[in-house]
Amino acid sequence: MPISSLPSPYGIGTLGAEARKFADFLAAAGQSCWQVLPLGPTSYGDSPYQSFSSFAGNPYFIDLDLLADWGLLKPEEYQGLDWGGAPERVDYALLYQNRFDVLRLAVSRLSRGGKLELRGTIWPDGWLEDYALFMALKNKFGGASWLEWPEDIRLRRPEAMAAARKELSGEVAFWEYVQRLFFAQWWGLKEYANKKGVSIIGDLPIYAALDSADVWANPGQFQLDKDGLPTEVAGCPPDAFTADGQLWGNPLFDWEKMKEEGYAWWLRRIAFQFQLYDTLRIDHFRGFDAYYAIPYGDKTARNGRWKPGPGIEFFKTVNQALGKKDIIAEDLGFLTPSVKKLLRATGYPGMKVLEFAFGDRDGGSGYLPHRYPARCVVYAGTHDNDTIQGWMKHASRKERAFAKDYLRLSRREGYHWGMMRSAWASPAELAVMQFQDVLGLGSEARMNTPSTLGDNWQWRALPGSFDQELAERLYQEMRTYQRLPKKPVRKAGKRVQGAADPARLSR
Numbered sequence: 001m002p003i004s005s006l007p008s009p010y011g012i013g014t015l016g017a018e019a020r021k022f023a024d025f026l027a028a029a030g031q032s033c034w035q036v037l038p039l040g041p042t043s044y045g046d047s048p049y050q051s052f053s054s055f056a057g058n059p060y061f062i063d064l065d066l067l068a069d070w071g072l073l074k075p076e077e078y079q080g081l082d083w084g085g086a087p088e089r090v091d092y093a094l095l096y097q098n099r100f101d102v103l104r105l106a107v108s109r110l111s112r113g114g115k116l117e118l119r120g121t122i123w124p125d126g127w128l129e130d131y132a133l134f135m136a137l138k139n140k141f142g143g144a145s146w147l148e149w150p151e152d153i154r155l156r157r158p159e160a161m162a163a164a165r166k167e168l169s170g171e172v173a174f175w176e177y178v179q180r181l182f183f184a185q186w187w188g189l190k191e192y193a194n195k196k197g198v199s200i201i202g203d204l205p206i207y208a209a210l211d212s213a214d215v216w217a218n219p220g221q222f223q224l225d226k227d228g229l230p231t232e233v234a235g236c237p238p239d240a241f242t243a244d245g246q247l248w249g250n251p252l253f254d255w256e257k258m259k260e261e262g263y264a265w266w267l268r269r270i271a272f273q274f275q276l277y278d279t280l281r282i283d284h285f286r287g288f289d290a291y292y293a294i295p296y297g298d299k300t301a302r303n304g305r306w307k308p309g310p311g312i313e314f315f316k317t318v319n320q321a322l323g324k325k326d327i328i329a330e331d332l333g334f335l336t337p338s339v340k341k342l343l344r345a346t347g348y349p350g351m352k353v354l355e356f357a358f359g360d361r362d363g364g365s366g367y368l369p370h371r372y373p374a375r376c377v378v379y380a381g382t383h384d385n386d387t388i389q390g391w392m393k394h395a396s397r398k399e400r401a402f403a404k405d406y407l408r409l410s411r412r413e414g415y416h417w418g419m420m421r422s423a424w425a426s427p428a429e430l431a432v433m434q435f436q437d438v439l440g441l442g443s444e445a446r447m448n449t450p451s452t453l454g455d456n457w458q459w460r461a462l463p464g465s466f467d468q469e470l471a472e473r474l475y476q477e478m479r480t481y482q483r484l485p486k487k488p489v490r491k492a493g494k495r496v497q498g499a500a501d502p503a504r505l506s507r
Helices: 017-028 064-069 092-112 124-140 158-167 169-195 213-217 255-260 264-276 312-322 337-346 388-394 397-407 415-425 435-439 468-480
Strands: 033-035 199-204 232-236 246-251 279-282 290-295 305-308 327-329 350-353 376-379 430-432
Touching: 017 033, 017 169, 017 468, 033 430, 092 169, 124 158, 124 169, 124 213, 158 169, 169 199, 199 264, 255 264, 264 279, 264 312, 312 337, 327 337, 327 350, 388 415, 397 415, 415 430, 415 435, 415 468, 435 468
Parallel strands: 033 199, 199 279, 279 327, 350 376, 376 430
Antiparallel strands: 232 246, 232 290, 290 305
């Protein structure tokens, strides 16, 4: 359940009351985990996998009612604004127009009351200062990508940087305060869920967005030329389903340089994620074995080539520096023997997607439940797949017939309940379902269709969707398949360094 998909009267799901209600629902339903999409601020296309920062939180998720409780807003200052007329969809254009004006009002009151008191020190290695300056400059230059900024600031020449920090000090302070508000609310929600026995599974995109503070502030970590432009970019090769392949456009890491530095940038990134989550799903795991490099400027992925990734040495470095962490490897797609070998060497559980099991695309690759190892995580579908009901409508006749026969699906039970039941009955150590599937929704509730723009990342649950009757049915299913948590999965962990103490925000 993405944060953005929670109900709220303010255009998008937030970290407030409905998020806590969802944690209550999960606990009552016998669930032990809540998986979310990446929490970062989104850019063009609204994808959480293309964020302005690997560290920052999405300002849209800051709950306005909580800010009012903290004395930073008055209800009449935000309740009457236009947040969109369709509660089942996110209107990102309206959010962009209205949300930041409200946040500026809250921050102005916060800043007049003195500096936000923090527990511990600021977040690691100055990422907050880099991100805040990046966003201030982006506003100054009309939202343009940093690649279009004047050369002296694009290449971070010291005199230009000092002048920008002085000129934009007020705007930089605004973006810093926004992040402190976000993490104050996120930490409060995570503590609440953990105390209910619900752990949080986060999601880490392997790549950073080209137009991000990560790349602008750390150009030496990426394959860029002397002007800051990528030499090659990320994507996937052509296959039977995408004749031109997938052109993601993310800059590629300079793995040799990173190795020389002990993968320090990655260690900071992963360590920070584990201050925010209990378990971490790492996207595009096969990119650590080999990654697909496409010449920058190409319009398709046809001319790309495979290049070696950092391999097991990278994960050994992570373990040595951070200790053994709970990581899920997103190992979907075409997997070579070397990728499978790397997965075994890490010991991480891979992913199984039931919707992949019934066609020719991945024949023999192990998506049928009777082939699952215990060390895996099963999904009926992910955010990139159709809902179960949508898949049953749009899959080929052959796929539907196989699924009905293998899973013993029936309209009477509901195709979604039958497929989820098969996941719960499998030997997989963890089963994660999309909330759209728990509700039995169709393709109108699909979260994302890869390689498309338009209606993605917009679905939201309607108020009242997670009720007691649904919780009781899920609890019964968990009891039937012996998936009830035996004890709270996690205790609330250590407070994030630099996170605001909500008690200190009250005026």
